[in-house]
Amino acid sequence: MLKALKTWAGKSKKPAASDMQDNKSQSKPKGKNEKSAGGNPNKGDKGSKSRSSSNNAQSKKHNHTKSKPRGQHHQKHQKKSAVEDTWSLEQFVVPAEEGKVRFHDFDLHPKLMQGICKSGFTYCTPIQASAIPIALQHKDITGKAQTGTGKTAAFLISVIQNLLNNPYDGERYASEPRVLALAPTRELALQIEKDARELTRYSDLNVVCVVGGMDYEKQRNLLRDSVVDILVATPGRLIDFMFKEDVYLDQVEMLILDEADRMLDMGFIPDVRKIVRNTPHKDDRQTLLFSATYNEDIIRLTEQWTVDPVRIEIEPEQVTSERIDQRVFLIEASQRYSQLKKVISGPDVGLVIVFLNRRDQTRKVYERLQKDGFKVAILSGDVPQNKRLKTLENFKKGNIKVLVATDVAGRGIHVDDITHVINYTLPEDPEDYVHRIGRTGRAGRTGNAISFACEDDAFVIPEIEAYVGEKLKMEYVES
Numbered sequence: 001m002l003k004a005l006k007t008w009a010g011k012s013k014k015p016a017a018s019d020m021q022d023n024k025s026q027s028k029p030k031g032k033n034e035k036s037a038g039g040n041p042n043k044g045d046k047g048s049k050s051r052s053s054s055n056n057a058q059s060k061k062h063n064h065t066k067s068k069p070r071g072q073h074h075q076k077h078q079k080k081s082a083v084e085d086t087w088s089l090e091q092f093v094v095p096a097e098e099g100k101v102r103f104h105d106f107d108l109h110p111k112l113m114q115g116i117c118k119s120g121f122t123y124c125t126p127i128q129a130s131a132i133p134i135a136l137q138h139k140d141i142t143g144k145a146q147t148g149t150g151k152t153a154a155f156l157i158s159v160i161q162n163l164l165n166n167p168y169d170g171e172r173y174a175s176e177p178r179v180l181a182l183a184p185t186r187e188l189a190l191q192i193e194k195d196a197r198e199l200t201r202y203s204d205l206n207v208v209c210v211v212g213g214m215d216y217e218k219q220r221n222l223l224r225d226s227v228v229d230i231l232v233a234t235p236g237r238l239i240d241f242m243f244k245e246d247v248y249l250d251q252v253e254m255l256i257l258d259e260a261d262r263m264l265d266m267g268f269i270p271d272v273r274k275i276v277r278n279t280p281h282k283d284d285r286q287t288l289l290f291s292a293t294y295n296e297d298i299i300r301l302t303e304q305w306t307v308d309p310v311r312i313e314i315e316p317e318q319v320t321s322e323r324i325d326q327r328v329f330l331i332e333a334s335q336r337y338s339q340l341k342k343v344i345s346g347p348d349v350g351l352v353i354v355f356l357n358r359r360d361q362t363r364k365v366y367e368r369l370q371k372d373g374f375k376v377a378i379l380s381g382d383v384p385q386n387k388r389l390k391t392l393e394n395f396k397k398g399n400i401k402v403l404v405a406t407d408v409a410g411r412g413i414h415v416d417d418i419t420h421v422i423n424y425t426l427p428e429d430p431e432d433y434v435h436r437i438g439r440t441g442r443a444g445r446t447g448n449a450i451s452f453a454c455e456d457d458a459f460v461i462p463e464i465e466a467y468v469g470e471k472l473k474m475e476y477v478e479s
Helices: 056-060 110-118 126-135 151-165 186-199 216-224 235-243 260-265 269-277 296-305 333-344 359-371 385-397 430-437 458-468
Strands: 141-144 179-182 207-210 230-233 254-257 286-291 310-313 324-330 351-355 376-379 402-405 418-423 447-453 473-476
Touching: 110 151, 110 186, 126 141, 126 151, 126 286, 126 310, 151 179, 151 186, 151 230, 151 254, 151 286, 179 186, 179 269, 186 207, 186 230, 186 385, 207 216, 207 235, 216 235, 230 235, 235 269, 260 269, 260 286, 260 296, 286 296, 333 351, 333 359, 333 418, 333 447, 359 376, 359 402, 376 385, 418 430, 430 447, 430 458
Parallel strands: 141 286, 141 310, 179 230, 179 254, 207 230, 254 286, 324 447, 324 473, 351 402, 351 418, 376 402, 418 447
Antiparallel strands: none
16 A cells, blocks of 8 residues: 555655755665665554655655665574574463553564563553553654653554564665664663664564764664664764765654753754654654653644654653652762762662762762772763773673763663762752652662752752752751
8 A cells, every 4th residue: 555655756745844844855876776666665554644755855866876785684683592482472471450551461563572571571651551552553642751761662662563563575775774763862872772672682673773972884884784673873973874875764664752852952953853854754654752841842843743643741740759768968068079988888889870060070079089999980971982881881780889970871871770879069950850860769679869069059959849849858967
């Protein structure tokens, strides 16, 4: 059906103004291997949405340039062990409970269920229970949910199910992802990639992640040497690959925009607009947009990029987890470091993240802790990406006990064994406070959040209390 609706030879649909799509789409070189018909024959019908293509203009340029690279499907998971071959859903036992939704209730593909089982999931979080059945109907979604609510798994499970149920039965080309997930930070993009790989480990779906600060050529080869099913990217690096014609977005069936509010705050929206223009028209793709907050700017973006989206809002009973013990130490500025040493030297302290507002402050605290013999590392924007990844891996393994960080680490770090988060300096934005302390008390564990407040930053405490909706426990520390 869709071969007739979406064809390279057919007339391109004039982009709607609301989608901000124009004729400056990414051009695609044609050659002897160019597709003669089809687009993607397997895209699901999104209800009443039209499926005519708006991206044929992309294939009408550069007719005499080199042909687009053709890839062989990724074979990473073709060789499975006998244990994997004999796995059955009966091995994944999750009893039905009143008021809880199981992943079994969605009739998911066995290979996906095996990945869910291996990942340790049992019952759905509220955002998963609400979003997955809607996404599986190929409807657009705008979701409001805080970090740590399980939204990443919600959109990944939905798109993986659609990919597995609708395999591409035509000839495939390299550099053409079927799913594109955009994230504002490298850490978040890498975490999405990790989660996607875990969920697809028993399928032959290929997941690729492209972010800034990492080897460009290696990422380029990943795009061009094999077909790509799920592409996770930060906007800046993806724009680089688009302009050099190393990736083509005209076959994207599902577009995910994660933490749209963060992308807005970080000034990425112009880049995101360019990216969206090069995907199929919003009538011809499914769009899932998630944001921790909703304001007029986010609402305008959803109007431009989605069609009749189902809006899902998951308001936590508390902005901060009740499993986190929050305390504020009222101290003098000169006491900060001595109190820090005292806290992290305690008997019940596991992994610790120490947050500061500025990179120069972070460097000073890191150097003092290192000099005093602590197993410490630094994580900030000026640390090279390869070193940051190695640092996070060592932190997860427990080789590093204390991670001193700026808010670059506030989102996208998922380490279950963090027992303490320490705000060496209080954040200026109450929302950053929530994201910082959300690094502890994860996966059902309890956690501790300790904030140092002195005369130069204590004024933000009332704003934080108003935002989290509770009074923080104050402890006065004698000088």
